[in-house]
Amino acid sequence: MVELPMDRNNVDVNRTGLGGDTSLHSAAARGGHEAVGERSVDWGGVNVDSKGVQGNTPSSDAARDGHRKAVEILLERRVDLNAKKSQSTAALFRVSVHGDYEVVKLLLQRSSNADHRDTNGRTPLPHAAGNGHEEIVRSFCGEKRYRC
Numbered sequence: 001m002v003e004l005p006m007d008r009n010n011v012d013v014n015r016t017g018l019g020g021d022t023s024l025h026s027a028a029a030r031g032g033h034e035a036v037g038e039r040s041v042d043w044g045g046v047n048v049d050s051k052g053v054q055g056n057t058p059s060s061d062a063a064r065d066g067h068r069k070a071v072e073i074l075l076e077r078r079v080d081l082n083a084k085k086s087q088s089t090a091a092l093f094r095v096s097v098h099g100d101y102e103v104v105k106l107l108l109q110r111s112s113n114a115d116h117r118d119t120n121g122r123t124p125l126p127h128a129a130g131n132g133h134e135e136i137v138r139s140f141c142g143e144k145r146y147r148c
Contacts, residue, residue: 013046020053021061022046028058028074031067048077055089063091063107066100071107081112090116096124099133104140114140
């Protein structure tokens with residue numbers, strides 16, 4: 001692999017690729033927490049809540065794929081955990097479907113809105129249950145806002 005030096009003064013860090021995502025989306029989705037930190041801090045001007053074509057944000061991409069360290073870095077950058085194009089693209093919805101318990105716990109501790117509803121009126125809880133994620137269901141049921 002060849003690494004080319006970049007002049008950060010001439011790079012649009014929020015530019016999207018053919019798929020509609022920024023380099024921060026790509027780094028977050030792949031769990032490249034070092035790259036997430038670099039792109040969100042060192043480069044400056046990065047929109048950490050940018051939305052991809054599907055409405056996904058870097059934090060929802062990292063959460064979906066269970067990349068806890070990348071999620072933690074983005075949380076330090078004060079991302080909007082509830083940012084979305086539609087309810088089902090918010091970080092807590094995506095991780096509830098895909099099933100990473102540790103990331104769900106982290107998001108709930110950081111006040112991700114577990115009461116948001118998708119277009120069918122469902123919260124993240126039935127998404128987790130429908131995908132067989134028992135530990136996540138128990139974590140939601142441990143929240144006082146749910147009756148299970």
